[in-house]
Amino acid sequence: MSLPTPYYEHGGITVYCGDCRDILPHLPKVDLVLTDPPYASGARRDADRQVRGSMLRSMEDADWFSHDSITAWGFAWFLRSTLGGLRGILSEGAHLYVFTDWRMTPTVYGMVEASGYRVNHCLVWDKSHYGMGTYWRNQHENIVFASLGTPAAMLDRGMGSVLKFPGVSPGVRKHPTEKPVELLAAIIGAVPGSVIFDPFAGSCTTGVAAKQLGRKAILIEIEERFCEIGAKRLSQEILPFEPETPRTAAQMALLGWQDDIKETILEAKE
Ligand SMILES: C[S@@+](CC[C@H](N)C(=O)[O-])C[C@H]1O[C@@H](n2cnc3c(N)ncnc32)[C@H](O)[C@@H]1O
Numbered sequence: 693m694s695l696p697t698p699y700y701e702h703g704g705i706t707v708y709c710g711d712c713r714d715i716l717p718h719l720p721k722v723d724l725v726l727t728d729p730p731y732a733s734g735a736r737r738d739a740d741r742q743v744r745g746s747m748l749r750s751m752e753d754a755d756w757f758s759h760d761s762i763t764a765w766g767f768a769w770f771l772r773s774t775l776g777g778l779r780g781i782l783s784e785g786a787h788l789y790v791f792t793d794w795r796m797t798p799t800v801y802g803m804v805e806a807s808g809y810r811v812n813h814c815l816v817w818d819k820s821h822y823g824m825g826t827y828w829r830n831q832h833e834n835i836v837f838a839s840l841g842t843p844a845a846m847l848d849r850g851m852g853s854v855l856k857f858p859g860v861s862p863g864v865r866k867h868p869t870e871k872p873v874e875l876l877a878a879i880i881g882a883v884p885g886s887v888i889f890d891p892f893a894g895s896c897t898t899g900v901a902a903k904q905l906g907r908k909a910i911l912i913e914i915e916e917r918f919c920e921i922g923a924k925r926l927s928q929e930i931l932p933f934e935p936e937t938p939r940t941a942a943q944m945a946l947l948g949w950q951d952d953i954k955e956t957i958l959e960a961k962e
Contacts, residue, residue: 694718699916700923704908705899707926709919712891712912716777719910723783723844724885728791728871729771729892730762768799774891775807785844787883789815790836791871797834809838817875818856835879848882855879866921867895876901896922 695718700707708715762770782788788809792800801811815835822829835855837843857875880888880901886908890898893911895918902909903926913919 699919700896700926702927703903705903705911705926706909707893707896707899707911707913707919707922709913709916711914713774713777715912716774716891717780719781719889720887721781721783722885722887722889722910723786724880724883724888725778725782725786725788725790725890726876726879726888726898727789727890727892728869728894729774730767731793731796731869764796764799767796768803771800771803772807775803775809778889778891779808779840781889782840784841785884786840787843787885788836788838788840789879789883790838791817792834792836794830794834797836800834800836804836804838809840810842811836811838812843813837813853815879816854818854819859820856821858844884846882847884851878851882865895866925867897867918870895871897873897873901873904877904880905880907893922894918896926899926 693714696708696710696715698706699709788804790800790804797814801814804811813836815837817833817835819831819833822831855875855878857872857878860870860872876898880898888898888902888907888909890896890909890911893899893913896911896913899909899911899922911922913922
């Protein structure tokens with residue numbers, strides 16, 4: 693298989709429609725991964741199902757979205773096969789941010805490490821309100837921060853590990869697990885990476901955030917209906933476009949402000 697024709701391509705944002713594991717090996721180098729894989733949240737009954745059987749069955753289901761009802765073992769296998777393939781297109785020092793819930797966090801840690809990455813931290817997305825339930829109603833998701841080797845320096849060292857942003861309300865969201873653009877923009881703005889990669893793009897929120905910050909992005913989504921929604925968002929989004937104001941030499945280099953780097957260095961010497 694060669695690289696398919698993009699579903700959407702404009703202003704440095706490219707969306708491919710297909711299975712990320714098939715497309716991945718044909719992509720150019722990327723230097724930041726921000727992704728929100730299916731959570732396998734429907735898989736609570738590993739004990740009474742044959743793992744491989746249920747995994748394959750769920751792949752045939754017309755479910756909410758692909759692979760969400762795979763078991764924990766199926767999820768581990770799926771993540772391992774994606775993250776392993778990703779190494780070939782990642783720059784050394786690239787940061788990876790992987791969204792997950794409390795149930796799958798240990799599996800994500802394990803599979804990230806088993807695929808040859810270093811786990812550095814676990815960020816918390818505080819949604820500022822809690823959902824349904826009786827015991828300790830869920831108010832957060834985790835974001836595992838890993839890297840290929842030693843992570844490249846942060847652009848903003850003033851970031852805490854708890855990111856508080858309200859979720860996208862059900863009446864507004866275009867995807868059942870849509871993440872807030874502001875949350876993704878806060879992560880992208882704080883970290884290095886000129887080409888962002890999201891292999892599980894859903895409604896392309898990573899692309900919308902990248903576009904707002906003037907960064908490039910490559911996104912893959914398996915379901916055409918979500919590619920369509922994403923392409924619409926990317927072309928319609930009314931941007932309060934404020935290019936990032938670089939504060940450090942690293943930020944300036946990332947955004948191509950070469951002359952300003954020289955000036956900053958000269959000023960620092962004076
Ligand atoms: C948790 S959702 C991402 C939602 C996204 N963050 C947003 O804001 O809309 C995960 C997405 O991965 C997609 N997906 C599942 N398996 C995939 C695969 N093998 N390749 C590409 N996309 C896949 C699903 O269709 C789903 O839309």
